[in-house]
Amino acid sequence: MTDKAQRLDAWFDQRWDLIVVGAGAAGLTAATFAGQRNLRVLLIEASTELGGTLLVAHGQVSAAGTKLQAQKGIVDSPEAHFEEALKISKGTIDADLARLAIFNAGKTFDWLMDNGYEVLPQCPALSSAHEPYSVARYYWSADLGRGMARVLVKTVREQIERGTVTVQLRTRMTRLLQDASGAVVGVETEGEAGDRHTVAGNSVLLASGGYAANPELFERLVGVPLYVRAAYAHCQGAGLELGVEAGGYLRGREKYLSNFGWLLEDDHFPSAIIGRVNTYPNERPPWEIYVNMAGRRFIREDEPSVDVREHVLREQPELRYWVVFDESIFERAPPIVYNWTREAMHDAFGRKFAFIKADTLAELARAMGVDAAAFCSTVEAYNAGVASGHDAFGRVHMPAQIANGPFYAIRQQGGSVTSTVGLAVDAELRVTRRDGSVIPNLYAAGEILGSGQLQGNAFVGGMMAMPALVYGRLLGERLIPA
Numbered sequence: 001m002t003d004k005a006q007r008l009d010a011w012f013d014q015r016w017d018l019i020v021v022g023a024g025a026a027g028l029t030a031a032t033f034a035g036q037r038n039l040r041v042l043l044i045e046a047s048t049e050l051g052g053t054l055l056v057a058h059g060q061v062s063a064a065g066t067k068l069q070a071q072k073g074i075v076d077s078p079e080a081h082f083e084e085a086l087k088i089s090k091g092t093i094d095a096d097l098a099r100l101a102i103f104n105a106g107k108t109f110d111w112l113m114d115n116g117y118e119v120l121p122q123c124p125a126l127s128s129a130h131e132p133y134s135v136a137r138y139y140w141s142a143d144l145g146r147g148m149a150r151v152l153v154k155t156v157r158e159q160i161e162r163g164t165v166t167v168q169l170r171t172r173m174t175r176l177l178q179d180a181s182g183a184v185v186g187v188e189t190e191g192e193a194g195d196r197h198t199v200a201g202n203s204v205l206l207a208s209g210g211y212a213a214n215p216e217l218f219e220r221l222v223g224v225p226l227y228v229r230a231a232y233a234h235c236q237g238a239g240l241e242l243g244v245e246a247g248g249y250l251r252g253r254e255k256y257l258s259n260f261g262w263l264l265e266d267d268h269f270p271s272a273i274i275g276r277v278n279t280y281p282n283e284r285p286p287w288e289i290y291v292n293m294a295g296r297r298f299i300r301e302d303e304p305s306v307d308v309r310e311h312v313l314r315e316q317p318e319l320r321y322w323v324v325f326d327e328s329i330f331e332r333a334p335p336i337v338y339n340w341t342r343e344a345m346h347d348a349f350g351r352k353f354a355f356i357k358a359d360t361l362a363e364l365a366r367a368m369g370v371d372a373a374a375f376c377s378t379v380e381a382y383n384a385g386v387a388s389g390h391d392a393f394g395r396v397h398m399p400a401q402i403a404n405g406p407f408y409a410i411r412q413q414g415g416s417v418t419s420t421v422g423l424a425v426d427a428e429l430r431v432t433r434r435d436g437s438v439i440p441n442l443y444a445a446g447e448i449l450g451s452g453q454l455q456g457n458a459f460v461g462g463m464m465a466m467p468a469l470v471y472g473r474l475l476g477e478r479l480i481p482a
């Protein structure tokens with residue numbers, strides 16, 4: 001932050017055109033564009049730095065109709081992107097919000113590039129960790145989300161220099177202030193030292209992210225434990241709770257979907273991710289079988305659709321399964337953990353929590369915590385399928401039986417790094433009450449809206465970070481009145 005901004009005394013005694021809560025993708029973009037319009041903006045941020053979740057995220061975004069696509073001769077359009085988002089989410093994405101994000105993504109992405117955002121040479125790309133798009137419209141930078149955060153911090157600094165934006169770090173919003181009619185008139189804040197202030201504003205934008213770093217709230221909102229520790233630590237869900245206190249409501253619980261699995265450090269949840277098993281049959285056709293906590297297979301392991309794999313895992317107890325194989329598969333198949341050698345994997349067995357080895361299948365089952373009889377019959381049935389060439393789940397790639405000890409199992413845990421449930425807004429990002437009426441002067445953008453609204457009951461590539469940027473831009477540029 002500049003001296004000029006730091007010198008600004010008694011920021012809490014002034015009346016701001018716009019108070020932005022949270023300096024992540026949505027908040028930084030909104031502050032930048034509102035500042036460019038000469039609105040007087042106060043940006044309050046709980047942490048000690050600007051950037052929010054982008055500082056820890058992959059920051060992969062999707063946008064159609066970009067200049068980069070045109071340069072590379074890729075034919076694409078927002079209409080095509082929108083249709084694919086509807087298709088991937090099977091119509092569960094919020095159509096109004098998706099339209100707003102997708103039809104404004106190209107211009108927002110071009111703006112990022114014009115301000116120094118650099119993407120990898122293979123971008124725009126087709127591939128994604130989730131269901132792929134059919135057109136190359138996926139972008140990310142060498143240092144992932146940080147590359148994007150740098151651009152946003154630069155653009156907001158320009159407004160700080162111009163005197164339109166003031167940043168207050170180490171400051172949390174603790175309440176929304178409302179007048180007798182329910183209109184929002186400002187916020188209450190608390191500084192790191194416990195200092196409390198009320199700040200007046202004509203409009204308030206909640207851009208405080210989700211709740212994926214708050215295990216208690218996470219479980220309360222989606223009914224699933226927060227297994228994974230990967231979200232930005234300040235994403236505690238305060239914006240959602242305070243938005244509800246002000247009359248808003250939450251939606252999206254039924255759209256919870258977990259990732260297809262990570263290797264975790266331990267089972268003290270939320271636990272850190274230590275690696276990733278390659279479950280993408282197009283990259284590495286599977287040699288192993290996947291077994292749930294009941295000791296049963298639950299999917300053909302070469303199921304081509306990421307979306308199908310994710311939905312089937314949603315039905316499994318504790319969103320958990322074991323990847324099971326034997327010694328000969330271990331020696332012959334390509335290493336299954338991304339960026340790990342076979343030697344590194346050998347080392348992990350017996351040392352790392354998720355890696356189990358045993359001389360017999362029954363011993364392996366006991367160590368996995370699954371019923372030994374069920375597990376042994378599962379392996380037996382799979383081996384019979386390998387011999388006959390007909391798998392009960394329809395699996396096609398079956399290079400070897402699981403027959404020769406020692407036997408191995410790697411525990412995979414489904415989980416989420418983002419928030420599904422979010423604050424309800426209308427198509428202009430105004431926070432609404434359950435009866436559909438708008439809470440005057442209150443807006444919300446970014447992950448606070450939840451993946452349930454932004455992606456539906458699916459992972460639609462790049463549709464968390466990109467909407468945050470787009471909504472921030474549109475709010476700052478025009479949706480928030482001067």
Ligand SMILES: Cc1cc2nc3c(=O)[nH]c(=O)nc-3n(C[C@H](O)[C@H](O)[C@H](O)COP(=O)(O)OP(=O)(O)OC[C@H]3O[C@@H](n4cnc5c(N)ncnc54)[C@H](O)[C@@H]3O)c2cc1C
Nearest residue numbers: 022024025026046052053060173209234446447462464465
């Ligand atoms: C590991 C990981 C990988 C991801 N990968 C991708 C990806 O590849 N593609 C994609 O589209 N999405 C991805 N996401 C999600 C995406 O990055 C986020 O949804 C998006 O960056 C959120 O932006 P935001 O501005 O809404 O919120 P945030 O960036 O979370 O910003 C919210 C800010 O508000 C602050 N804050 C919170 N509470 C308060 C308060 N009470 N008062 C003041 N400030 C407060 C926080 O400190 C934070 O800085 C990923 C997320 C994670 C964790």
